[in-house]
Amino acid sequence: MYNHFNQYRCTIIRGKSKGEMDNLLPAYAQIIDEITPADKGSFENSFNRLLKRFLPNASIKTLDNHRTEIAGKLFGMYYIDENQNVYTSERTLKFLEDNDQPAFFKDMCFKIQYPNGMDKPATILERINNNISVRPCSLVLSVLLEAKEVGLVLTKNDIGYYILNSLDALQGKAFPNEIVNVIVNDRNEGIIRKIKNPGKASSYNMQHINELLNYLELANLIHIGMEYEVLLNENELNAINYFAKHWDEKLEFDVYSYDLSTVENRKKIGTDWSFYFSKLVDSKEIFTTTAKSLGIPEEKLSKKLGRTDLVALGDEGELFVYEYEKERVKSYNHRLASKVLHLGKTRGLGYDIQSVIAEDGDISEFVKYIEVKSTKRVTAPSIEDDNWIDTINLTRNEWIAANQHSNYYFIYRVYFVRGTVFMYVIKNVKEKVDDGLLRVIPVAYRADFGNSAIDMVIKEARSEYGV
DNA sequence: TTTACCCGTGTC
DNA sequence: GACACGGGTAAA
Numbered sequence: 001m002y003n004h005f006n007q008y009r010c011t012i013i014r015g016k017s018k019g020e021m022d023n024l025l026p027a028y029a030q031i032i033d034e035i036t037p038a039d040k041g042s043f044e045n046s047f048n049r050l051l052k053r054f055l056p057n058a059s060i061k062t063l064d065n066h067r068t069e070i071a072g073k074l075f076g077m078y079y080i081d082e083n084q085n086v087y088t089s090e091r092t093l094k095f096l097e098d099n100d101q102p103a104f105f106k107d108m109c110f111k112i113q114y115p116n117g118m119d120k121p122a123t124i125l126e127r128i129n130n131n132i133s134v135r136p137c138s139l140v141l142s143v144l145l146e147a148k149e150v151g152l153v154l155t156k157n158d159i160g161y162y163i164l165n166s167l168d169a170l171q172g173k174a175f176p177n178e179i180v181n182v183i184v185n186d187r188n189e190g191i192i193r194k195i196k197n198p199g200k201a202s203s204y205n206m207q208h209i210n211e212l213l214n215y216l217e218l219a220n221l222i223h224i225g226m227e228y229e230v231l232l233n234e235n236e237l238n239a240i241n242y243f244a245k246h247w248d249e250k251l252e253f254d255v256y257s258y259d260l261s262t263v264e265n266r267k268k269i270g271t272d273w274s275f276y277f278s279k280l281v282d283s284k285e286i287f288t289t290t291a292k293s294l295g296i297p298e299e300k301l302s303k304k305l306g307r308t309d310l311v312a313l314g315d316e317g318e319l320f321v322y323e324y325e326k327e328r329v330k331s332y333n334h335r336l337a338s339k340v341l342h343l344g345k346t347r348g349l350g351y352d353i354q355s356v357i358a359e360d361g362d363i364s365e366f367v368k369y370i371e372v373k374s375t376k377r378v379t380a381p382s383i384e385d386d387n388w389i390d391t392i393n394l395t396r397n398e399w400i401a402a403n404q405h406s407n408y409y410f411i412y413r414v415y416f417v418r419g420t421v422f423m424y425v426i427k428n429v430k431e432k433v434d435d436g437l438l439r440v441i442p443v444a445y446r447a448d449f450g451n452s453a454i455d456m457v458i459k460e461a462r463s464e465y466g467v
Numbered sequence: 468t469t470t471a472c473c474c475g476t477g478t479c
Numbered sequence: 480g481a482c483a484c485g486g487g488t489a490a491a
Contacts, residue, residue: 014474016483061485068471120472122489204474207482263491473487479480 002174004182006167007195008130010114011123011208013074016066018214020054022379023388025101027054028071029092030391032078034443036088043078043086047071054387072274073118075108079274082267089278096393099375102294105219106239106287107280109137110246112212114170115255117273121266124255133256134172136164137216138247141240142176144222144232152184156228157194160209165195172248218378220289220418235293242286252276289376291316295419317374317414318344318352320421325355325370332358336365344372350401351409369405371398374414381415381422399440402429 115127432438
């Protein structure tokens with residue numbers, strides 16, 4: 001049953017980082033990883049102090065809101081247990097590992113549900129009283145798939161009115177094809193419907209809807225065109241179908257099973273939710289973003305390998321730089337092209353690619369060592385912004401190699417964004433550190449121990465032949 | 468009283 | 480119109 005006249009406002013937390021997403025998401029992640037585990041009080045202090053570097057003009061309250069609303073609730077980048085200890089979430093750890101920003105948002109979008117445990121108790125009760133139960137992103141993508149079948153192009157406004165502000169849709173009672181049929185009929189009649197709340201500004205009606213669609217765009221699943229039309233990313237059909245397949249499934253996190261009449265239970269739904277939401281979906285591989293799904297031609301990665309969709313992120317960056325270097329060296333001196341070597345698989349060298357300088361001068365044939373650090377996102381990096389800060393993790397071997405080869409050691413920072421690739425080259429890391437242009441802090445601890453440190457030996461495992 | 472989602476309203 | 484600051488306000 002679907003009656004679009006039943007309208008219902010159902011929000012997500014209002015965003016704060018859209019404008020600087022490529023800057024702030026890695027910042028949140030690095031900060032949280034650096035300062036957790038911690039008790040809630042020191043987490044608050046450290047987070048705010050460190051985020052201030054990225055938002056120099058923000059008030060304490062604004063920093064608080066970034067921490068609790070965006071990094072905490074909306075993005076699920078950390079969770080707080082019942083003893084008020086703060087931990088880095090699986091989602092954050094994976095992002096720090098693979099630098100796949102669209103995958104981060106795919107995971108987050110998939111897990112967003114109404115009702116959820118990130119809202120205030122009054123809001124949760126409101127949703128419960130209205131029998132809300134839906135994965136909004138799954139439903140939106142399902143409807144977009146159905147619409148594509150019949151050649152219907154939906155706008156942001158359509159998605160707002162007919163889906164995300166529709167009570168029947170939010171109750172999970174409206175089938176995607178029903179919704180599409182109704183929209184087609186209205187189109188044929190020339191009717192355009194809009195969300196209206198008397199006396200309210202457009203941000204009250206539409207901001208949460210715009211922002212949910214923005215997150216789907218950052219997830220690389222849709223693209224919003226110049227006329228506000230919402231288009232599916234055809235290169236991400238695997239992930240899109242995964243979302244769509246789950247649109248009418250019972251919600252994993254059951255808000256309805258909580259009796260919210262006591263303070264204890266209201267607290268519990270918060271901690272239970274933040275634990276649930278901070279974990280990755282089971283089939284996380286399906287959300288991996290490939291260069292191909294960002295619309296980057298495969299031949300830019302490798303002329304030899306066709307199966308780039310199977311190549312892991314680090315390797316895609318390495319292949320890209322390898323192809324780039326080979327072309328660059330070849331155009332300087334054909335004879336030197338064979339000196340460009342891809343050594344990514346060779347552990348412990350401290351660099352991925354060995355190349356040659358191949359520039360005019362005495363050292364044109366000298367070897368150069370290249371470490372590739374790649375990242376994936378939908379938006380371009382904002383290098384022209386003076387507050388722009390980027391962070392990469394170097395292994396001990398890479399750090400040693402950077403010092404050892406100083407002037408001949410290069411970091412190629414590769415950004416795969418939609419439809420193109422940016423590459424920033426950093427030459428001579430050692431000198432940059434000495435000049436204060438680049439800050440390096442050791443973050444790992446290594447513990448060496450011998451038999452004198454062992455307190456107990458327990459041997460439980462036995463082979464079937466006895467020991 | 469403080470905390471932390473909620474969201475009016477100013478700014479671009 | 481988009482979007483984010485920081486006041487608003489419900490909870491603890």
